[in-house]
Amino acid sequence: MEDRKIVDLYWQRSESAIAETAKKYSRYCLSISFNILHNQEDAEECTNDTYLRAWNAMPPHRPNCLAAFLGKITRNLSLDKFKSYAAQKRGLGQTEIALSELDEVIPSASSVEQAIDEKELAETLNRFLERLPKQKRMMFVQRYWYLMPIRAIAEQWGKRESYVKTTLFRTRQKLKSHLEREGVVI
Amino acid sequence: MKNERLLASIGNIADQHILEAQPKATRGITPFKPAVLAAAIAAFALLCGFTVYVMTGGDLWIQKPSSDPAETVRSAIENQAGKDYAIRIAVERIEIDEAETARVVERFISGTIAERRGWSEAYLAEHFIVVKAIYYAEYDRAQTTRSDGKIVQYFYLTRDIDSGKWTIVDNSGNVHGPDELAGDSNPQADINGDTGPENSEVISVQEQIISYLSELFTQAYVPYYDGLRYGITGYEETILDGECTATFLWTMYFLGKAWDLPSDEGVEQEANFFLQATAPLINGMELDVSTMMVLADASAVGPANYSTPIEEIFPDQVSK
Numbered sequence: 311m312e313d314r315k316i317v318d319l320y321w322q323r324s325e326s327a328i329a330e331t332a333k334k335y336s337r338y339c340l341s342i343s344f345n346i347l348h349n350q351e352d353a354e355e356c357t358n359d360t361y362l363r364a365w366n367a368m369p370p371h372r373p374n375c376l377a378a379f380l381g382k383i384t385r386n387l388s389l390d391k392f393k394s395y396a397a398q399k400r401g402l403g404q405t406e407i408a409l410s411e412l413d414e415v416i417p418s419a420s421s422v423e424q425a426i427d428e429k430e431l432a433e434t435l436n437r438f439l440e441r442l443p444k445q446k447r448m449m450f451v452q453r454y455w456y457l458m459p460i461r462a463i464a465e466q467w468g469k470r471e472s473y474v475k476t477t478l479f480r481t482r483q484k485l486k487s488h489l490e491r492e493g494v495v496i
Numbered sequence: 497m498k499n500e501r502l503l504a505s506i507g508n509i510a511d512q513h514i515l516e517a518q519p520k521a522t523r524g525i526t527p528f529k530p531a532v533l534a535a536a537i538a539a540f541a542l543l544c545g546f547t548v549y550v551m552t553g554g555d556l557w558i559q560k561p562s563s564d565p566a567e568t569v570r571s572a573i574e575n576q577a578g579k580d581y582a583i584r585i586a587v588e589r590i591e592i593d594e595a596e597t598a599r600v601v602e603r604f605i606s607g608t609i610a611e612r613r614g615w616s617e618a619y620l621a622e623h624f625i626v627v628k629a630i631y632y633a634e635y636d637r638a639q640t641t642r643s644d645g646k647i648v649q650y651f652y653l654t655r656d657i658d659s660g661k662w663t664i665v666d667n668s669g670n671v672h673g674p675d676e677l678a679g680d681s682n683p684q685a686d687i688n689g690d691t692g693p694e695n696s697e698v699i700s701v702q703e704q705i706i707s708y709l710s711e712l713f714t715q716a717y718v719p720y721y722d723g724l725r726y727g728i729t730g731y732e733e734t735i736l737d738g739e740c741t742a743t744f745l746w747t748m749y750f751l752g753k754a755w756d757l758p759s760d761e762g763v764e765q766e767a768n769f770f771l772q773a774t775a776p777l778i779n780g781m782e783l784d785v786s787t788m789m790v791l792a793d794a795s796a797v798g799p800a801n802y803s804t805p806i807e808e809i810f811p812d813q814v815s816k
Binding site: 447 | 501502503504505506507508509510511513514515516517518519754755
């Protein structure tokens with residue numbers, strides 16, 4: 311079913327909205343959640359919660375891109391769960407590694423002029439991503455939005471893991487410079 | 497978390513970046529449908545300038561699908577011998593063309609068709625192959641304008657999932673250039689020491705119209721439908737003062753979409769168009785397609801009234 315029609319079902323408060331969403335996007339949402347939580351049961355729970363959040367959000371919301379809308383909900387729910395787990399225990403593996411990689415992107419306090427909010431920061435990131443070559447941009451988003459393991463990214467692109475790691479490292483360095491140039495405080 | 501705000505902001509990047517980077521494994525892979533691939537191949541071949549005829553009302557290959565794609569092609573060529581206009585058919589060489597297969601697959605992989613359908617290179621490799629055939633054909637020129645002499649053709653085959661057998665879904669025209677087979681043996685020369693005057697391809701007016709309309713309709717409808725192929729029936733042609741006018745029934749076959757009717761999803765449908773094509777002839781043989789005018793019959797009943805430009809009945813996107 312077309313996304314527009316699925317959104318219409320939500321607006322009509324038709325319960326089939328959730329069934330149609332699950333039919334089309336369950337694998338997508340599960341994959342995002344599993345990359346973060348590495349636990350099938352938790353991923354399924356987050357995916358189901360995604361449908362509930364979508365139900366509560368529409369109306370009044372009418373997303374232009376349903377896939378990204380659902381993906382963002384799943385990602386946020388999964389990261390929240392990840393954080394609660396991380397507070398209790400360590401060792402959630404790949405996600406922690408991916409997140410720690412981002413530490414090096416944060417500009418030092420002395421180099422910045424003003425603090426910006428998350429929305430502005432997202433705009434800054436968009437400007438940065440738009441200037442990147444397609445492959446580098448996609449690898450970056452796959453690693454830090456989808457939180458995909460390096461190995462999976464390498465497989466998708468038919469590259470060695472070392473190539474992906476190097477590419478991501480250089481992209482992070484570029485991002486750091488970009489944020490510093492724009493005077494961003496995180 | 498030190499990077500919490502950065503992580504949250506990455507979560508809010510533009511939708512386009514999220515969609516673009518969507519992992520392949522999470523994309524819905526469209527089940528393999530030979531008809532869908534056939535349409536894709538036809539579109540590809542048109543882009544390459546091949547003469548492609550995907551038609552049901554015309555002269556189809558009579559083939560015997562085989563688990564060996566070369567054998568399927570051999571059966572199709574040899575069965576030409578049974579047609580009324582065929583005088584002699586002799587197969588010289590049939591071989592799987594891996595380079596051409598890879599080239600076509602690469603075109604798919606780098607294009608939107610494969611990306612949209614989630615067809616990986618490995619996936620296509622199991623379902624699609626190009627076979628090159630070199631053969632000699634002699635036809636009765638009073639009955640057909642088909643190209644004869646030494647023919648070099650590429651055949652595009654897909655494999656049926658259930659039977660594992662390969663079927664020709666499309667073919668190029670004769671790609672035999674003047675220098676292509678330098679050094680090759682020539683069956684006709686073996687017969688009479690002369691390759692004859694008819695080595696270059698002669699394409700009939702009807703075939704030129706089919707080729708033109710196939711491209712036009714594919715461009716118009718490929719954003720909306722899969723499995724596009726075409727048929728032509730009731731073809732009548734008149735040539736007057738160097739201008740050709742043809743009338744015919746043009747049938748477009750396509751795989752239905754649920755947005756038209758839910759029960760039609762994936763089921764082949766057909767749309768019929770009574771058309772009149774008019775274009776000047778160059779040198780008495782070649783249609784000047786740049787000035788071709790195609791009109792649709794606007795009358796619901798009674799005599800035909802060819803007055804509606806075909807572009808007016810195409811979906812909106814085409815006219816933009």
